[in-house]
Amino acid sequence: MTELGIGTRADTDATRDSLPEPTRALHTVMRELKLDDWSAATIGEAASFPLFLERVRSGLCDGLSYLTSEPEARRSPSSALPNARAMLVVALAEARVRAESASATAMIYNAPELQSQSCDAARGNAVGAVSGYATCLDYHDLMRARLKGLARFLTARFPGASTRCAVDTAPILEKNWAVESGLGFIGLNSLVINPTLGSRFFLGEVLTSISFEELTGCATREEFDAARDALAREDGRTIWTREERMKLRERCLLCRTCQRACPTNAITPDGALDARRCLNYWTIENRDEIPDDIARALDGRLFGCDLCQRVCPHNARVEATAPRMLPLDAVERLDDATFRRLFKKTPVFRARVDGLQRVARALRERSEDEEAEKQPNQTNPHNQPIPNITDNFSTRNILQNKFF
Numbered sequence: 001m002t003e004l005g006i007g008t009r010a011d012t013d014a015t016r017d018s019l020p021e022p023t024r025a026l027h028t029v030m031r032e033l034k035l036d037d038w039s040a041a042t043i044g045e046a047a048s049f050p051l052f053l054e055r056v057r058s059g060l061c062d063g064l065s066y067l068t069s070e071p072e073a074r075r076s077p078s079s080a081l082p083n084a085r086a087m088l089v090v091a092l093a094e095a096r097v098r099a100e101s102a103s104a105t106a107m108i109y110n111a112p113e114l115q116s117q118s119c120d121a122a123r124g125n126a127v128g129a130v131s132g133y134a135t136c137l138d139y140h141d142l143m144r145a146r147l148k149g150l151a152r153f154l155t156a157r158f159p160g161a162s163t164r165c166a167v168d169t170a171p172i173l174e175k176n177w178a179v180e181s182g183l184g185f186i187g188l189n190s191l192v193i194n195p196t197l198g199s200r201f202f203l204g205e206v207l208t209s210i211s212f213e214e215l216t217g218c219a220t221r222e223e224f225d226a227a228r229d230a231l232a233r234e235d236g237r238t239i240w241t242r243e244e245r246m247k248l249r250e251r252c253l254l255c256r257t258c259q260r261a262c263p264t265n266a267i268t269p270d271g272a273l274d275a276r277r278c279l280n281y282w283t284i285e286n287r288d289e290i291p292d293d294i295a296r297a298l299d300g301r302l303f304g305c306d307l308c309q310r311v312c313p314h315n316a317r318v319e320a321t322a323p324r325m326l327p328l329d330a331v332e333r334l335d336d337a338t339f340r341r342l343f344k345k346t347p348v349f350r351a352r353v354d355g356l357q358r359v360a361r362a363l364r365e366r367s368e369d370e371e372a373e374k375q376p377n378q379t380n381p382h383n384q385p386i387p388n389i390t391d392n393f394s395t396r397n398i399l400q401n402k403f404f
């Protein structure tokens, strides 16, 4: 039994031998492609589209042009593939992305260009945190390669079928389809929560002209859910039934831990994410001057924020990727070519060098103000050893405890 008392049950009727062959074949290819969970859904109008439209119109998504520019296109995935009938929704664990990125991450963050060169100890100590997931390689690339493999499998099995792969690249309400397919439920922090992966995973989709029944070999949704449940148990994993997901969503609305933890009150009382207040938006997407209240809430975050994931009980057993600390003086010294060379294959690239430096400036100014308030008469200790923050375990741990 899980801590939440949900997600384990006796064997269903779908035994190993009676599982529909197409569903088992899909499961096998998913495992070969190193995907961590998957499901399927019949395409139609997205159930959450009216809510999405209401939130766009109320301004909650302002600044996220990729969401607000063509809201109507997100009504149905058929705007991305006109003859689409079904969709495969897949999950790639953050832990897997972290493992596949380990050597690239080490090379980037140990680069000499990212070490402090300040002779001023206070200045050299000033660091900004890159959120854990963003220290890895860009998941879009890792996901896209897998989705292409999946699309090749489908077209080999169903000659003449059309497919379209999507990783944030098509106007699809992907969280809606993750829920519809049974991958999880949407938490108050607006992320999809999965029984095994918590919210620490990335979504991808393959749309196809093949019908749900042909794709899965199942005549009904219930038959498919039972087969998926049996396969998950073979792998030692759990899936939540539709009823369990609804119950967990109700408990989530009572929990509100993430809402209380959010430093900018970006999670509204009715459980919407106000992008205009979220630190992810301010450190990644936005290019304007950072308002004082947001700058105060940054609290050392240079790129990204995942506090509402860190505090969520569904992530308690999922290891988070550690953030990386970058000396602010090194960030402010970066030129465009060096930034591109170092970060091109990581999510940090999205902020651009000027965006990253803008946040670094805001953090440095704040850190200098705080230092001046604490020690108004202290002179700069020139010629003191310069701590290398990426190797300074104690400093890094203190900062992690403070910020995350």
Ligand code: SF4
Pocket (backbone or CB within 6 Å): 189, 261, 262, 263, 264, 265, 266, 267, 273, 277, 278, 279, 280, 305, 306, 307, 308, 309
């Ligand atoms: S990412 Fe950070 S700022 Fe945004 S909602 Fe979560 S806790 Fe709040």
Ligand code: SF4
Pocket (backbone or CB within 6 Å): 187, 188, 189, 190, 251, 252, 253, 254, 255, 256, 257, 258, 259, 308, 311, 312, 313, 314
């Ligand atoms: S922290 Fe609590 S309220 Fe927030 S998503 Fe997790 S379970 Fe839901």
